[in-house]
Amino acid sequence: MKIAIYGANGYQGRLVLAEATRRGLDVVLVGRDGTRLRGAATAAGLSDADVRPAALDGRDALVAAFREADAVINCAGPFTPTGAAVVRAAIAAGRHYVDTAGEQPYIKEVFDTFGAEAEAAGVTVVPAANDACVPGDLIAGLLAERLGPLEEIAGTHVITGGGGPSRGSLRSVIESMDIIKAGGLVYDDGDWHVGLPARHTSIVLPGGSAAIPVAKFPLPEVVTIPRHVQVRHVEGLVEAALSARLSIPIDPEIIAGLPEGPTEEARRTQRFTYVIDAVAADGRRARGVVEGPDTYGTTAVIAVESARRLVTDPAKPGVLAPAQAYDPVGFLGSLLPHGIRWTIEEGMSGS
Template sequence: MKIAVYGASGYQGKLVLAEAVRRGLDLVLTGRDAARLRQAAATVGLSGPDIRLAAADDHQALLAAFREADAVVNCAGPFTPTGPAVVRAAIAAGVPYVDTAGEQPYVKAVFDTFGAQAEAAGVSVVPAANDACVPGDLIAALLAERLGPLEEITSIHVITGGGGPSRGSLRSVIESIDIIKAGGLVYDDGDWRVGLPARKTSITLPGGAEAIPVAKFPLTEVVTIPRHVQVRHVEGLAEAALSARLSVPLDPSIIADLPEGPTEQARESQRFTYVLDAVALDGRRARGVVAGPDTYGTTATIAVESARRLVTGPAKPGVLAPAQAYDPAAFLDFLLLHDVRWTIEEDTAGN
């Protein structure tokens, strides 16, 4: 199996390369800078790498690179300005596509723009194959399976440690600053809306003693969950301190002087807890929890596995939410091998 990694020389791209090499997959390294791509290959121990130069606006070069592969993993953020061109090229090449995007407006745009094209071409497209959206979306499917039609699902992210975001993540924040400041899209009564107040202002984590303040945040699973779960309301929340910090505009000129991303040691110290609280139409409640280490490393694992599954067990064509492309419990159980734990408990208080 051969995977084309677009943006292979970036911070997340190199982690995806390392995961693919660890799993014995063949690779096509794609991007704009040959020297950086060769350096990325050397970093992960690839000798004689298959390197294909292609800028995001060079459709023919992208086609040539992607036709040599069985699937595409796009790691080149910010995704809002360049991602659509990469999706378009993958569909034209007839190759399954995933990306590591966390930009909520971009993910919604992929569904809105490419659904019919991907379906007509017989290509499966799964945006936001990252540490949060995939497990969160899969957990939501299992919650709905237990409870039936839902009144609401609230997804909450709590992350500790990690040494700060990568340069690519910070550039994505700049690209998404308006939607971050607005608190993100909320799904409500059949459509996605901006400006609705949060239904929760705090959360108590499993085993926690004190409530943690939370605020609205543009999570990508808010875009994916309503596509396969019968639910009236879906919103995303994050720690209030994180939301406030990322709502402050960044000066793009300072990002280039920052470290490329957190060190391996910092990543090893990071822990994430993603909670999905669901309320059924009849008032019954359940809580799904996903917890693990290293958001960037987990994203690499999920992106590679997402692409691999699209090749070995093809999903239906079109732009798909994770739970539409993969068996939820099977994928979540795969993540147990990578220290990502998941649970579902019914009749919780949903604090």
């Protein structure tokens, strides 16, 4: 199996490259700068790797590079201004596509724009194959199987440690600043809206006793969950302090002077807890929890596993949410060796 990694020389791209190599997969390194791509290949011990320089506006070069692989992983954020060109080229090449995006408007754009095109090409597109959206979406599907039609789902992200975001993540924040300040899209009564008030302002985390303040935030799962779960309301939440920090404009020149991303040592100190609280239409409750280390490393694992499964166990063509493309229990089980644990408990609610 061969995987094309677009943006393989970036911070997240190098982690995806390392994970693909660890699994023994062949790779094609694709991106705008051939020199940087070759440097990334050498650093990964792949001095003879297939390197394909291709600019975003060089559609023919992109398509040709992607045709050398069985699937494409796009790691080059910010995705809002650039991602559509990569999706379009993957579809034109007839190759399955996943990306590591977390930008809510971009993810919705992929669903709104490329469904028919991907279906006609026999290609499966799964945006937001990252540390949070894939397990959160899969857990939501399992909750719906237990509870039936849902009144609401509230997803909450809490992350501690880790040494801070990468430069790419901060640039994605700049692209998403307007939607971050607005609290993100909220799904309600059959459509997505901006500006709806949050239903929840605090949460008691697993094992906790005191509620912590939370605020609305543009989480990717808000876009994907309603694609396959019968639910009236979906909102995303993060710790209120984090939301406030990310709502402050960032000077791009300051970002350019920061380290490219957290060190490996810092990533080892990071822990994430993603909570999915569901309320059924009849009032029954259940809670799903995903916990693990190292959001960037976990994203690499999930992105490679997502692409691999599309090749070995094809899903229906089109743009799909994770739970539409993959068996939830099987995929979540594949994450256990990487320190990622998940649980579902009925009758639980931390709001």
